[in-house]
Amino acid sequence: MKHFLQENWIKMIKMYNKQGSVLRIETTINNPRRFKVSRRVTRQGKQVKLWAVLRKGIADFRRRPEICVAANRRYLQALSFAVLPVTAHRTLDPVSQPCLRKGRRYRALRPISPEDSQKLLLLQDGRFAIEGIRNRDQQADWPDPASNDPGGKRTAGRITRWLRLLTAHGLLSKIPHTQCYRLTLKGQSVITCALRVRNADMKKLVA
DNA sequence: AGCGCGTTTACACGCTCCGT
DNA sequence: ACGGAGCGTGTAAACGCGCT
Secondary structure (H helix, E strand, C coil), rough: CEEECCCCCEEEEEEEEECCCEEEEEEEEECCHHCEEEEEEECCEEEEEEECCCCCCCCCCCCHHHHHHHHHHHHHHHHHHHHCCHHHHHHHHCCCEEEEEEEECCCCEEEEHHHHHHHHHHHHCCCCCHHCCCHHHHCCCCCCCCCCCCCCCHHHHHHHHHHHHHCCCCEEEEEECCEEEEHHHHHHHHEEEEHHHHHHHHHHHHH
């Protein structure tokens, strides 16, 4: 299985041998420019340390395994939630209440409603383990695009509000100095539980 | 380094629901 | 019927990332 984020991808490989099977996760970076490295650069004649674009040569070679290992870890973490031991109501009840963050009120989530669960499931895509969740990466698959929206601004606004709502509930965390969000452990477990409850409901309906 | 434009924020407005 | 709370949406403006 392979998840693409533009030129970069994360790949899951299952290897078989006589003892059993081994799962290997692999991250491939073809376009390093999408990542950052902390290094000294010259700005207006002065040496300053900042998060600069990752270069293609060997200069930033040390940073590459760090990025790949972090991506692999996030991906494995997401996989591990497929067998959550806790009961669903313990996970879903807290986020099904409105919450307050920085003096602002945020509505309750409805993780098992068709509207919210569809949007939550978008976040489970393995490609977001590579470098996080961006507004623009959500737009193509967004289930509720605004009508008469030539620049896509209204849809982007809807997605922003959705991401902010999830951040307020602790399902996402914003990566500082970027327009990227990352799924938290709480977010992983809420999505997994929501999916499990929804599938159980579907089975009941079919039965 | 500068600039374009995507993203975020703040505000106003309308709709729905609920209690009185 | 009325008012308030809660929520979602559109829009303009500010912000700042990222492309050249």
